[in-house]
Amino acid sequence: MALPRDRSTDLNDPRVRRTQAALRRTLIELVQDRDLSRISVADVAERAGVSRSTFYDHYRDVHELAEAACTAMIDDLIDAIPEPGTREETTDTLLTFFALLAEHAGLYRSVLGAQGSARVIDHVRRRATVAAYVGALRAATGGDGPSPADFTDGVPHDVPAAFTAGALIGVATDWLQHGCPCSPAEMAALTRPLLAALYHEDGRTRS
Known part of the structure; x- marks a missing residue:
C-alpha cells in the first residue's frame, strides 16, 4: 500500500x-x-x-478518511449542543443535534461504536464540553460571554460541562447502535428534562 x-x-x-x-x-x-x-x-x-x-x-486508509469526514461534520454538529436556557430553546437545539446524527447514522454508528475511532470520540467529547461550558456561562450572564472559539485549548475543569458532554455522547451512541428506534424529536423530548435537571441543580440556568 x-x-x-x-x-x-x-x-x-x-x-x-x-x-x-x-x-x-x-x-x-x-x-x-x-x-x-x-x-x-x-x-x-x-x-x-x-x-x-x-x-x-x-x-x-478508509478508516482515516472516515475520521476526517466525521471530524469535519462534528465541527458543525457540535454547534447544536444545547445551551441551558428556556425549554423551547433547549428542545429545538437537541432536535437539531439528533437530526444531524440521524442524517449520517451509518457513519456515526461506525466511528462512535465499540470498534470505532478514539480520535473522533475524543474530538466529540472536547467540542461538546466546550459548547456546554460556554452555554452555561452565557446563560448565567443573560447571553453575554465568550464563544467556543475562545477555548481552542479546552476549558477549565467543569463537572457539569464534562457531564453534559459525556451524557450526550453516551445517549447518542446508544441510540445509533440500536438503529435509531426513536425519532430525533422523541430523543430531544426524552433528553431535555435530564439536562434541565442538571443545570437546575447546578444553579446556572436562567429563568
Missing part, C-alpha cells in the same frame, strides 16, 4: 481541499448502503473518480 506524503504543506492548496472534500462526500454516500468495514479504498476511489494512488496521497 502506498503511504501518504507529508500533507502539512498542502492544507492551503485548493486542489487538495477539493479532492479531500470529494473523498469525504463519496464515503458518506457509500456508507448509506453498506457498513464501513465493507468499504474499500478501491470503492471510494472508483466512486470519486480518482486513482488509488491519489487516495493514498491524502489518506492512509
Whole structure:
C-alpha cells in the first residue's frame, strides 16, 4: 500500500481541499448502503473518480478518511449542543443535534461504536464540553460571554460541562447502535428534562 506524503504543506492548496472534500462526500454516500468495514479504498476511489494512488496521497486508509469526514461534520454538529436556557430553546437545539446524527447514522454508528475511532470520540467529547461550558456561562450572564472559539485549548475543569458532554455522547451512541428506534424529536423530548435537571441543580440556568 502506498503511504501518504507529508500533507502539512498542502492544507492551503485548493486542489487538495477539493479532492479531500470529494473523498469525504463519496464515503458518506457509500456508507448509506453498506457498513464501513465493507468499504474499500478501491470503492471510494472508483466512486470519486480518482486513482488509488491519489487516495493514498491524502489518506492512509478508509478508516482515516472516515475520521476526517466525521471530524469535519462534528465541527458543525457540535454547534447544536444545547445551551441551558428556556425549554423551547433547549428542545429545538437537541432536535437539531439528533437530526444531524440521524442524517449520517451509518457513519456515526461506525466511528462512535465499540470498534470505532478514539480520535473522533475524543474530538466529540472536547467540542461538546466546550459548547456546554460556554452555554452555561452565557446563560448565567443573560447571553453575554465568550464563544467556543475562545477555548481552542479546552476549558477549565467543569463537572457539569464534562457531564453534559459525556451524557450526550453516551445517549447518542446508544441510540445509533440500536438503529435509531426513536425519532430525533422523541430523543430531544426524552433528553431535555435530564439536562434541565442538571443545570437546575447546578444553579446556572436562567429563568
